[in-house]
Amino acid sequence: MDLNMTAEEQQFRDELRGWLKANVPADWSAKREDPLETRFEYLRTWQRKLFDGGWAGISWPKEYGGRGASLMQQVIFWQEMALADAPPMANVLGLGLIGPTIIGFGTNAHKQRYLSKILNAEEIWCQGFSEPNAGSDLASLQTSARREGDFYVVNGQKTWTSYGWIADWCEVVVRTDPNVPKHKGLTVMLLDMKTPGISVRPLRQMTGESEFSEVFFQDVRVPVENVVGEVNQGWEVALGTLMHERGTFGAGLQILYRRNMERLIELSHELERDGRPAAQDPLVRQKLAQCYAEIEIMRLNQMRAFSRISATGVPGPEGSIQKIFWSELNQRVQQVAQELLGPYAQLASSSSDAVDKGAWAYGYLRSRGNTIEAGTSEIQRNIIGHFVLGLPRSY
Amino acid sequence: MQFGLSESQEILKDNARKFFAGECPLNHVRKLAETGSTYDADLWSKMAAQGFTGIIFPEEYGGMGMSAVDLSLLMEEAGRALVPGPFFATVALAATVINAVATDAQKKKYLAPICSGEARSTLAEIEAGAGWGARAEGKTTVVNGRLTGEKLFVPAADVADFLVVAAGSGVFAVQRNAPGVSVTPMPTMDLTRSVYAVRLDNTPAEKLGDASGMERATDVATAALVAEMVGGMQRILDMTVEYAKTRKQYGKAIGAFQAVQHQCADMYLETESSRSAAYYAAWALDHDPAQAATAVSIAKMYASDACRTVGNRGVQVHGGMGFTWENDLHLYYRRAKASETMLGDATFHRERIARLVIDAPGARPQGVH
Ligand SMILES: Cc1cc2nc3c(=O)[nH]c(=O)nc-3n(C[C@H](O)[C@H](O)[C@H](O)COP(=O)(O)OP(=O)(O)OC[C@H]3O[C@@H](n4cnc5c(N)ncnc54)[C@H](O)[C@@H]3O)c2cc1C
Numbered sequence: 001m002d003l004n005m006t007a008e009e010q011q012f013r014d015e016l017r018g019w020l021k022a023n024v025p026a027d028w029s030a031k032r033e034d035p036l037e038t039r040f041e042y043l044r045t046w047q048r049k050l051f052d053g054g055w056a057g058i059s060w061p062k063e064y065g066g067r068g069a070s071l072m073q074q075v076i077f078w079q080e081m082a083l084a085d086a087p088p089m090a091n092v093l094g095l096g097l098i099g100p101t102i103i104g105f106g107t108n109a110h111k112q113r114y115l116s117k118i119l120n121a122e123e124i125w126c127q128g129f130s131e132p133n134a135g136s137d138l139a140s141l142q143t144s145a146r147r148e149g150d151f152y153v154v155n156g157q158k159t160w161t162s163y164g165w166i167a168d169w170c171e172v173v174v175r176t177d178p179n180v181p182k183h184k185g186l187t188v189m190l191l192d193m194k195t196p197g198i199s200v201r202p203l204r205q206m207t208g209e210s211e212f213s214e215v216f217f218q219d220v221r222v223p224v225e226n227v228v229g230e231v232n233q234g235w236e237v238a239l240g241t242l243m244h245e246r247g248t249f250g251a252g253l254q255i256l257y258r259r260n261m262e263r264l265i266e267l268s269h270e271l272e273r274d275g276r277p278a279a280q281d282p283l284v285r286q287k288l289a290q291c292y293a294e295i296e297i298m299r300l301n302q303m304r305a306f307s308r309i310s311a312t313g314v315p316g317p318e319g320s321i322q323k324i325f326w327s328e329l330n331q332r333v334q335q336v337a338q339e340l341l342g343p344y345a346q347l348a349s350s351s352s353d354a355v356d357k358g359a360w361a362y363g364y365l366r367s368r369g370n371t372i373e374a375g376t377s378e379i380q381r382n383i384i385g386h387f388v389l390g391l392p393r394s395y
Numbered sequence: 396m397q398f399g400l401s402e403s404q405e406i407l408k409d410n411a412r413k414f415f416a417g418e419c420p421l422n423h424v425r426k427l428a429e430t431g432s433t434y435d436a437d438l439w440s441k442m443a444a445q446g447f448t449g450i451i452f453p454e455e456y457g458g459m460g461m462s463a464v465d466l467s468l469l470m471e472e473a474g475r476a477l478v479p480g481p482f483f484a485t486v487a488l489a490a491t492v493i494n495a496v497a498t499d500a501q502k503k504k505y506l507a508p509i510c511s512g513e514a515r516s517t518l519a520e521i522e523a524g525a526g527w528g529a530r531a532e533g534k535t536t537v538v539n540g541r542l543t544g545e546k547l548f549v550p551a552a553d554v555a556d557f558l559v560v561a562a563g564s565g566v567f568a569v570q571r572n573a574p575g576v577s578v579t580p581m582p583t584m585d586l587t588r589s590v591y592a593v594r595l596d597n598t599p600a601e602k603l604g605d606a607s608g609m610e611r612a613t614d615v616a617t618a619a620l621v622a623e624m625v626g627g628m629q630r631i632l633d634m635t636v637e638y639a640k641t642r643k644q645y646g647k648a649i650g651a652f653q654a655v656q657h658q659c660a661d662m663y664l665e666t667e668s669s670r671s672a673a674y675y676a677a678w679a680l681d682h683d684p685a686q687a688a689t690a691v692s693i694a695k696m697y698a699s700d701a702c703r704t705v706g707n708r709g710v711q712v713h714g715g716m717g718f719t720w721e722n723d724l725h726l727y728y729r730r731a732k733a734s735e736t737m738l739g740d741a742t743f744h745r746e747r748i749a750r751l752v753i754d755a756p757g758a759r760p761q762g763v764h
Pocket of ligand 1: 126127128129130131132134135136137159160161162163212369370372373374375376377378379382395653
């Protein structure tokens with residue numbers, strides 16, 4: 001156990017800090033409020049800059065444009081990005097989920113073809129897993145792929161597809177054999193979103209934004225070489241993606257939460273309660289301290305998990321506690337923010353009285369999605385119960 | 396950065412687990428609990444022979460010179476085995492304070508016999524109306540090196556050879572058999588760690604040092620206590636999962652019911668999160684002093700709530716069986732309740748965190764380590 005950085009990690013951190021200081025765009029805080037589409041292009045340019053500086057794909061292999069560094073350096077990278085208040089990278093799912101899946105399960109040709117374009121944001125990725133009738137029960141999905149010569153012909157529909165409206169590529173899970181038990185007939189494919197037969201319809205979510213979309217496939221032809229892993233063994237590949245989503249994806253969030261926390265502490269000094277700063281109100285103090293502590297514990301849980309993953313190479317089912325922890329914690333913190341700010345907390349960005357440009361109203365509503373996306377809290381608890389604790393399946 | 400146990404730490408933990416499983420099985424703990432005396436002289440000398448009583452103290456006093464993390468790993472296993480008696484009071488509380496505040500000569504006199512296993516001790520700190528961390532508010536008086544007052548909730552005072560007493564701005568050593576010392580049991584929920592009222596009436600005492608030096612020592616003790624709580628939580632989780640796999644209702648194992656399964660999943664989450672916080676707190680005590688106090692309070696705060704909820708869930712999943720005297724759960728549950736308040740409950744530590752991070756923003760960590 002040694003939580004100090006190694007000399008190498010420290011050198012990495014210092015170099016990165018210096019680079020971020022010189023390169024984080026000064027206009028980011030203004031651009032933050034831009035509409036989704038304009039903001040996206042801004043983030044794409046930023047990611048390209050990171051890539052050119054050698055800072056995209058920290059733990060990815062060098063030959064595909066990564067840095068070939070350790071998972072811990074990847075963690076340091078996320079933390080430094082948040083500390084520097086740097087814009088996030090555009091290709092969130094490509095970097096966090098699909099790239100690692102290709103690294104784990106793809107052929108050399110896949111790696112050659114896709115990885116560096118994920119890193120430089122030339123090709124944006126989405127994750128086409130959920131369907132109208134297959135959410136938690138992902139393996140029951142119905143989108144089908146039928147082999148025709150050197151192609152698969154895909155028909156069906158995906159939904160809640162984040163970034164579907166902008167994505168160039170999609171990791172889809174499709175049914176290639178309808179005549180076997182549901183987990184056994186699935187295949188993962190890399191699908192070019194520009195292929196004829198694809199239509200995308202944005203879905204508006206409770207925050208008012210349209211982060212996700214419906215994606216329809218009608219006779220969409222996918223070359224057979226785009227299959228990742230074996231045909232009909234896609235469940236294993238899809239699970240690999242989900243483990244990354246649950247296990248490692250939360251790392252960048254921790255410092256964002258901490259920044260939120262620091263802002264709440266700052267606000268507690270500025271806001272009055274019964275004629276004194278809210279920071280002196282014993283109940284406010286209790287609630288802020290609870291949030292602060294849990295955000296720190298989230299970091300510690302992650303650090304333990306990353307140390308384990310560094311040793312084993314892959315995230316396991318115990319990653320589900322990270323997912324439960326970050327999602328439910330954000331909901332608790334957002335609720336405390338609501339209590340601290342009172343009715344001001346509900347003001348939208350269009351109100352001139354809004355605190356922090358309405359970020360708390362947005363943040364609260366957005367947090368409701370946290371316990372649904374990437375597998376609901378109930379499903380994570382099922383996973384812990386069955387796969388970690390060895391209890392019988394509940395369904 | 397590497398936040399996992401090293402090979403030697405794994406070995407230490409594993410050895411401790413095997414030792415306690417062999418020397419302190421649960422039926423033995425229960426027997427001691429039911430007879431009202433939690434001290435077992437034989438177990439004590441075996442623990443001393445393992446080096447446990449001197450684990451974190453300098454070798455020049457007969458200790459092992461190991462780290463706070465090592466102490467915590469040992470305590471985690473002690474917690475899993477529900478080791479009764481004066482170990483925590485002697486090693487984590489009294490000896491840690493002596494080591495922090497006393498002179499070299501005093502350490503030879505008081506710390507060395509603890510390390511060797513000859514002496515047992517305890518820390519007498521809180522008083523009526525003066526909670527944890529409010530030492531200065533205590534009413535015990537110091538007049539010409541003699542102490543008068545009453546200390547409450549003092550663990551293991553019956554078997555202590557001497558007591559470490561916080562009074563005024565000082566820390567003192569008082570012999571158990573000194574004139575004016577009376578020790579009265581305070582029968583409490585926890586059957587495996589007895590507490591006492593200690594009355595001092597013009598009792599001769601030897602000053603060891605200033606109370607200000609106790610802060611870090613009690614943080615070391617608190618981190619050790621949290622680790623012990625983690626061991627207890629782990630055991631309750633293990634017992635509960637085992638029960639959920641074997642107990643059948645409606646033709647299937649109750650663990651197949653989601654309401655039960657999710658209780659177990661939450662117990663796992665709470666136990667693992669407490670463990671992360673416990674290990675970090677112990678590590679920070681040795682390696683990151685600026686963060687240590689906050690880290691310790693975060694750990695104690697979280698574990699204080701978690702050990703109660705883990706216990707609640709465990710009892711609930713056991714149904715009527717969990718409510719019986721015969722089932723071992725309540726022995727752990729009682730310890731968990733006692734540990735929840737010992738050295739400050741969650742509310743106490745939240746306020747301490749607030750002082751550290753809300754009132755003194757400069758003290759907040761900047762980035763990772
Ligand atoms: C913001 C956001 C972004 C998303 N992005 C993507 C994306 O990019 N790509 C993608 O493929 N999907 C995405 N999703 C979809 C997400 O993965 C699903 O919504 C999720 O898996 C739940 O599926 P569902 O919505 O069909 O709910 P259902 O599965 O119908 O669940 C409804 C309720 O029933 C509960 N439930 C269901 N089954 C069980 C069970 N066995 N035990 C206990 N409780 C159960 C659930 O926990 C939930 O509370 C996104 C969702 C959100 C909210």
